[in-house]
Amino acid sequence: MKTRIEFTRSPIVPPAPEFSSSEIGACLEFAGIVRELENGNKIPGLFYEAYEPMATAQLEKILAELGTKNPCDEVLFVHRLDFVPVGEVSLFVRVCSRHRGPALALMGELIERLKADVPVWKRAGK
Amino acid sequence: MKITVLTFAQTRTQLGFAEKSFECEPTETPREIFRRLAPHFDPGKTVRVAVNQEYADWDRPVGEATELALIPPVSGG
Numbered sequence: 001m002k003t004r005i006e007f008t009r010s011p012i013v014p015p016a017p018e019f020s021s022s023e024i025g026a027c028l029e030f031a032g033i034v035r036e037l038e039n040g041n042k043i044p045g046l047f048y049e050a051y052e053p054m055a056t057a058q059l060e061k062i063l064a065e066l067g068t069k070n071p072c073d074e075v076l077f078v079h080r081l082d083f084v085p086v087g088e089v090s091l092f093v094r095v096c097s098r099h100r101g102p103a104l105a106l107m108g109e110l111i112e113r114l115k116a117d118v119p120v121w122k123r124a125g126k
Numbered sequence: 127m128k129i130t131v132l133t134f135a136q137t138r139t140q141l142g143f144a145e146k147s148f149e150c151e152p153t154e155t156p157r158e159i160f161r162r163l164a165p166h167f168d169p170g171k172t173v174r175v176a177v178n179q180e181y182a183d184w185d186r187p188v189g190e191a192t193e194l195a196l197i198p199p200v201s202g203g
Contacts, residue, residue, distance in 0.1 A: 032203045048202070051134055051195055054179040055202075079202060091203050111203060119176070119195075120202030121135035 001067040003075045005059050007052050009082045012089045019096060024073055026100040028107050032091035034084050043124040045085040051119040055079075062113045070102035070109070077110075083126045090122075127152060129188065131163060132195040141167060141196075156194055157184045173198050 002020060017027055034046050063075055074096040084090045093110065097103040114120070131146045138144055141164050150159050156175040160167055169175070174197040175182055181197070188194065 049134060050202070051132065051176075051179075051197070054176055054195065057179055114202050115200065117181075117200065118202050119134065119197050119200055121198070122201050123135070 001063065001072055001075060003060065003063050003067075004077070005056050005063075006078045007050055007055070007081050008078060009080070012078050012080050012092045014076070014078070014092050014094065017094065017096065019074075021073060023098050024096045025098050026103045027094065027096045028100075028103045030091070030093045030107055030111065031089045034086050034088055034090055036086045038124045041124075043086065044126060045083055045088070046090065046122045046124060047083050047126060048079070048081045048090060048120060048122045050079070050081055050121070055118050055120055058118045059114075062110065062117065066106050066109050066113070070097075070106040072097035072102050072106050075106070075110075079120060081120075127190070129159070129191060130193045131159070132193065134196065135198045137167075137173060137196040137198050140164075150188065152189050153187050155185050155187055156182065159188070159194065160196075169196070 036042055072095055076094040078092045080090050095103045095107045128147050129150050131148050133141050175184055176195040176197050177191045178193050
């Protein structure tokens with residue numbers, strides 16, 4: 001499985017998909033967007049920080065594990081750091097596979113694992 | 127030996143530093159190191175510890191590790 005993991009401090013601009021094989025039949029994209037209300041209060045955005053080398057290593061490990069269970073061809077993972085204003089994308093994930101089943105399963109599990117084990121934190125405000 | 131201690135999110139606020147170099151012994155555990163470094167800090171059950179960028183046991187000696195990090199509950203995405 002080809003994987004690309006990036007952390008960026010700029011707005012996320014997802015690159016156009018470049019399918020590595022003509023056998024790819026499913027391409028799934030997820031965007032996490034910063035919402036305006038946090039516990040009922042309006043916020044300007046969220047501030048994200050990460051322990052980047054460990055976060056990258058954890059994601060590589062998680063993807064290797066999930067890819068064994070749900071064979072996919074490509075995963076692109078991009079997480080924005082620092083201040084992300086309301087309405088902008090904080091997380092972008094693209095998963096491509098031959099059939100939809102593994103891509104849908106891997107995407108769901110990857111996001112659950114991100115929220116449980118990958119050292120990235122957010123707080124309201126700048 | 128010297129070990130670099132890193133803190134993130136709320137643990138950074140609680141301990142008052144982001145990174146600190148600290149003298150320790152290979153036989154010391156992360157719990158013992160933090161007890162000396164910040165006697166009033168209690169990781170409770172929610173703060174995990176990472177040794178050389180891998181989740182580790184609070185009570186296992188750090189050995190020849192060079193980096194120790196406090197990992198409060200994560201919230202990416």
